[in-house]
Amino acid sequence: xxxxxxxxxxxxxxxxxxxxxxxxxxxxxxxxxxxxxxxxxxxxxxxxxxxxxxxxxxxxxxxxxxxxxxxxxxxxxxxxxxxxxxxxxxxxxxxxxxxxxxxxxxxxxxxxxxxxxxxxxxxxxxxxxxxxxxxxxxxxxxxxxxxxxxxxxxxxxxxxxxxxxxxxxxxxxxxxxxxxxxxxxxxxxxxxxxxxxxxxxxxxxxxxxxxxxxxxxxxxxxxxxxxxxxxxxxxxxxxxxxxxxxxxxxxxxxxxxxxxxxx
Amino acid sequence: xxxxxxxxxxxxxxxxxxxxxxxxxxxxxxxxxxxxxxxxxxxxxxxxxxxxxxxxxxxxxxxxxxxxxxxxxxxxxxxxxxxxxxxxxxxxxxxxxxxxxxxxxxxxxxxxxxxxxxxxxxxxxxxxxxxxxxxxxxxxxxxxxxxxxxxxxxxxxxxxxxxxxxxxxxxxxxxxxxxxxxxxxxxxxxxxxxxxxxxxxxxxxxxxxxxxxxxxxxxxxxxxxxxxxxxxxxxxxxxxxxxxxxxxxxxxxxxxxxxxxxxxxxxxxxxxxxxxxxxxxxxxxxxxxxxxxxxxxxxxxxxxxxxxxxxxxxxxxxxxxxxxxxxxxxxxxxxxxxxxxxxxxxxxxxxxxxxxxxxxxxxxxxxxxxxxxxxxxxxxxxxxxxxxxxxxxxxxxxxxxxxxxxxxxxxxxxxxxxxxxxxxxxxxxxxxxxxxxxxxxxxxxxxxxxxxxxxxxxxxxxxxxxxxxxxxxxxxxxxxxxxxxxxxxxxxxxxxxxxxxxxxxxxxxxxxxxxxxxxxxxxxxxxxxxxxxxxxxxxxxxxxxxxxxxxxxxxxxxxxxxxxxxxxxxxxxxxxxxxxxxxxxxxxxxxxxxxxxxxxxxxxxxxxxxxxxxxxxxxxxxxxxxxxxxxxxxxxxxxxxxxxxxxxxxxxxxxxxxxxxxxxxxxxxxxxxxxxxxxxxxxxxxxxxxx
Numbered sequence: 001x002x003x004x005x006x007x008x009x010x011x012x013x014x015x016x017x018x019x020x021x022x023x024x025x026x027x028x029x030x031x032x033x034x035x036x037x038x039x040x041x042x043x044x045x046x047x048x049x050x051x052x053x054x055x056x057x058x059x060x061x062x063x064x065x066x067x068x069x070x071x072x073x074x075x076x077x078x079x080x081x082x083x084x085x086x087x088x089x090x091x092x093x094x095x096x097x098x099x100x101x102x103x104x105x106x107x108x109x110x111x112x113x114x115x116x117x118x119x120x121x122x123x124x125x126x127x128x129x130x131x132x133x134x135x136x137x138x139x140x141x142x143x144x145x146x147x148x149x150x151x152x153x154x155x156x157x158x159x160x161x162x163x164x165x166x167x168x169x170x171x172x173x174x175x176x177x178x179x180x181x182x183x184x185x186x187x188x189x190x191x192x193x194x195x196x197x198x199x200x201x202x203x204x205x206x207x208x209x210x211x212x213x214x215x216x217x218x219x220x221x222x223x224x225x226x227x228x229x230x231x232x233x234x235x236x237x238x239x240x241x242x243x244x245x246x247x248x249x250x251x252x253x254x255x256x257x258x259x260x261x262x263x
Numbered sequence: 264x265x266x267x268x269x270x271x272x273x274x275x276x277x278x279x280x281x282x283x284x285x286x287x288x289x290x291x292x293x294x295x296x297x298x299x300x301x302x303x304x305x306x307x308x309x310x311x312x313x314x315x316x317x318x319x320x321x322x323x324x325x326x327x328x329x330x331x332x333x334x335x336x337x338x339x340x341x342x343x344x345x346x347x348x349x350x351x352x353x354x355x356x357x358x359x360x361x362x363x364x365x366x367x368x369x370x371x372x373x374x375x376x377x378x379x380x381x382x383x384x385x386x387x388x389x390x391x392x393x394x395x396x397x398x399x400x401x402x403x404x405x406x407x408x409x410x411x412x413x414x415x416x417x418x419x420x421x422x423x424x425x426x427x428x429x430x431x432x433x434x435x436x437x438x439x440x441x442x443x444x445x446x447x448x449x450x451x452x453x454x455x456x457x458x459x460x461x462x463x464x465x466x467x468x469x470x471x472x473x474x475x476x477x478x479x480x481x482x483x484x485x486x487x488x489x490x491x492x493x494x495x496x497x498x499x500x501x502x503x504x505x506x507x508x509x510x511x512x513x514x515x516x517x518x519x520x521x522x523x524x525x526x527x528x529x530x531x532x533x534x535x536x537x538x539x540x541x542x543x544x545x546x547x548x549x550x551x552x553x554x555x556x557x558x559x560x561x562x563x564x565x566x567x568x569x570x571x572x573x574x575x576x577x578x579x580x581x582x583x584x585x586x587x588x589x590x591x592x593x594x595x596x597x598x599x600x601x602x603x604x605x606x607x608x609x610x611x612x613x614x615x616x617x618x619x620x621x622x623x624x625x626x627x628x629x630x631x632x633x634x635x636x637x638x639x640x641x642x643x644x645x646x647x648x649x650x651x652x653x654x655x656x657x658x659x660x661x662x663x664x665x666x667x668x669x670x671x672x673x674x675x676x677x678x679x680x681x682x683x684x685x686x687x688x689x690x691x692x693x694x695x696x697x698x699x700x701x702x703x704x705x706x707x708x709x710x711x712x713x714x715x716x717x718x719x720x721x722x723x724x725x726x727x728x729x730x731x732x733x734x735x736x737x738x739x740x741x742x743x744x745x746x747x748x749x750x751x752x753x754x755x756x757x758x759x760x761x762x763x764x765x766x767x768x769x770x771x772x773x774x775x776x777x778x779x780x781x782x783x784x785x786x787x788x789x790x791x792x793x794x795x796x797x798x799x800x801x802x803x804x805x806x807x808x809x810x811x812x813x814x815x816x817x818x819x820x821x822x823x824x825x826x827x828x829x830x831x832x833x834x835x836x837x838x839x840x841x842x843x844x845x846x847x848x849x850x851x852x853x854x855x856x857x858x859x860x861x862x863x864x865x866x867x868x869x870x871x872x873x874x875x876x877x878x879x880x881x882x883x884x885x886x887x888x889x890x891x892x893x894x895x896x897x898x899x900x901x902x903x904x905x906x907x908x909x910x911x912x913x914x915x916x917x918x919x920x921x922x923x924x925x926x927x928x929x930x931x932x933x934x935x936x937x938x939x940x941x942x943x944x945x946x947x948x949x950x951x952x953x954x
Binding site: 067 | 404645
């Protein structure tokens with residue numbers, strides 16, 4: 001078997017924190033290794049996935065911690081959710097508070113599953129040279145199995161419903177009930193490829209959109225406070241940077257190949 | 264604006280549209296978003312342009328509707344009434360009736376959870392009284408249903424204000440009946456008894472099909488031709504089928520007795536893509552080896568063919584290279600300069616660090632755009648380096664010639680020419696729809712970098728200006744109403760033959776002088792001076808011209824009429840959705856004094872929509888009404904034709920034969936020649952650097 005430059009791991013959400021620590025330690029250690037050359041993302045992908053079978057490219061991902069700074073942290077989101085939960089408690093909105101606490105729990109469970117929002121299938125990278133970035137430090141590559149659910153963040157908390165062909169936002173309206181402080185008018189749709197779209201779901205602004213498997217639909221917080229306005233922007237952006245599935249494997253890749261002269 | 268005028272059919276049908284079906288957006292019989300006879304508070308997407316035809320016996324409606332802003336709908340409409348003599352009453356037996364007017368609708372409030380969308384609208388604004396309406400309408404959606412309820416005045420309310428309408432009717436020798444009132448007065452708005460109107464639009468589960476049902480308050484028995492408008496019901500119903508993204512078909516039953524059918528052709532001009540026939544941008548060489556000496560001729564040729572930059576001069580000063588020339592191909596200078604950066608980087612010694620593009624037009628130095636070579640290369644290679652590169656670019660005005668050694672110099676092409684169809688259309692006045700379609704042969708011969716001869720020969724292919732009959736009282740000099748006499752004399756005419764020189768007094772002052780055959784109807788000489796600082800929201804210009812009316816044979820002879828005409832113009836970039844306001848005050852061709860206000864919006868892709876109105880002291884002396892107005896749309900021709908370069912085409916509706924408030928059609932204006940003094944689009948679209 002040829003030498004492979006990655007540390008291989010598999011797991012699910014329950015192993016997240018442990019895996020994150022191992023990954024970070026691996027990245028730190030590899031960071032001390034002398035790097036001979038810079039490589040393109042395309043070259044790295046071709047090498048990193050060379051021995052992988054049945055790669056589902058729409059759910060393949062990478063994360064470059066050195067260049068992809070995290071502007072929104074899970075801790076900040078969790079803190080804001082604490083504030084919102086307190087606000088709902090003061091207002092006597094028990095159901096909304098309960099939902100918000102579930103949101104908080106889910107945010108923390110996704111904390112380590114970070115990716116850079118970008119498609120990495122080799123054909124696309126060759127067709128879009130400017131997205132074929134240079135890598136000169138260890139990065140995380142990964143891939144997930146295709147999802148078979150839709151995840152809905154609403155006043156019911158965070159629930160999942162099975163995905164089926166042709167499902168649209170209109171089909172999940174019953175999962176988005178009205179509750180004080182959590183909007184039944186507007187949602188954000190976050191697709192597994194990291195695209196965010198704000199959609200109307202009420203009678204006056206209804207827009208029916210097809211839902212891809214693994215999509216997240218997140219209700220807006222309708223409290224008229226600064227924290228809610230920030231949160232409505234921040235949470236979808238943060239969710240867009242999570243792994244595109246549940247059952248994923250990830251590994252650290254350190255470039256060690258022939259230098260690139262592509263542009 | 265001097266633009267090529269193109270067929271409206273091409274604009275609507277053949278432009279690839281990015282617009283898709285918008286819920287609730289149906290074109291009404293009159294044009295503009297509505298149901299059938301009634302308007303709604305809905306608006307089309309900004310940039311939408313729609314040509315609409317509908318037929319409801321005995322009316323035929325031809326309309327153009329534009330959406331320059333999300334809250335403003337503007338349209339122009341002709342209504343033709345026709346029928347056999349036996350079906351018309353004694354007043355108009357055997358005649359056609361033509362009516363035209365401008366329609367406008369303003370969105371006062373967008374729809375919210377509990378609030379409906381609310382709009383205020385006007386039909387036949389400044390037009391004759393027959394179809395004049397004002398209305399306030401609210402629309403509220405409930406899933407697939409869209410409910411509208413409004414209050415209308417005038418025609419929408421079944422106003423019996425027909426005495427005025429009939430008084431204004433005129434029958435010409437061709438048997439055409441027209442309304443001769445363009446009289447506009449705010450006193451006439453919202454007059455008479457209002458009436459409620461309303462309707463429901465329904466989007467079926469099958470996306471292309473929509474239905475409408477409405478209550479039309481109009482009492483058709485109050486119209487001048489009662490025998491032709493049986494009204495069994497105030498309820499109208501119809502279906503609207505979207506055949507393609509651009510074509511909507513309408514079929515309905517109105518007044519309980521009459522079939523309605525129509526078709527709408529629409530596109531969204533703000534989403535026009537450029538015709539994709541560009542040569543690919545050169546890949547940036549990653550090699551660390553660069554030539555010691557550049558092949559300047561080859562480099563300049565490549566800049567011309569790939570970057571669309573006609574190089575006039577290249578100067579090297581230590582590590583800075585200044586490239587002076589004119590953009591010829593791409594609307595976006597970002598794109599031209601991005602491609603030029605690649606070409607220069609691949610061919611130049613590595614010690615050249617800065618590329619300075621000196622953008623000129625007909626010898627006028629408009630600005631210098633300065634790029635850092637290494638930062639550009641880094642940005643091309645990785646998107647993440649773009650921000651640093653963007654921050655390093657700057658633009659400045661530097662009239663003084665660049666210092667250093669001139670390494671390449673080339674005179675601009677001395678002779679250029681082009682052939683294009685031009686359609687001019689009449690709007691306003693009692694003349695109904697008048698047009699002239701001609702083939703234009705244009706040529707330009709440069710004498711040096713700041714001076715040139717220009718010429719234009721027009722060959723009229725079709726026109727209906729014979730239908731025009733001068734019927735005014737003679738109080739105003741006939742400065743435009745001889746148009747049909749020019750066309751009667753010859754189908755081929757010399758429309759322009761002039762010499763023009765431009766120059767600069769300093770960085771911000773531009774001057775121009777010209778003389779010769781200035782346009783189809785006038786010869787003479789004139790000049791213009793413009794103050795336009797780089798990126799200033801205000802610019803000021805003055806033009807003055809002495810002109811003499813040409814002979815009808817469109818040769819070199821002239822008639823007795825001559826005059827001084829000119830304007831002082833202030834341009835104001837409002838900063839609101841790229842709306843430009845221009846106010847001109849001065850003397851018009853008929854020696855009348857007055858002012859013109861022009862409002863236009865330019866979209867990021869170069870498409871421009873606008874309207875203008877002129878008020879002069881001769882308006883009261885003129886039978887055709889009291890003010891001159893028009894609509895125009897111009898668009899970059901590279902959306903339609905490969906190799907069209909930076910040329911623009913246009914559609915305009917304006918009075919062709921009106922004498923008061925008529926302006927000289929100057930071939931060039933300094934504001935257009937200096938358009939690159941405005942850099943807002945340059946900074947707004949950084950991604951074009953990499954295309």
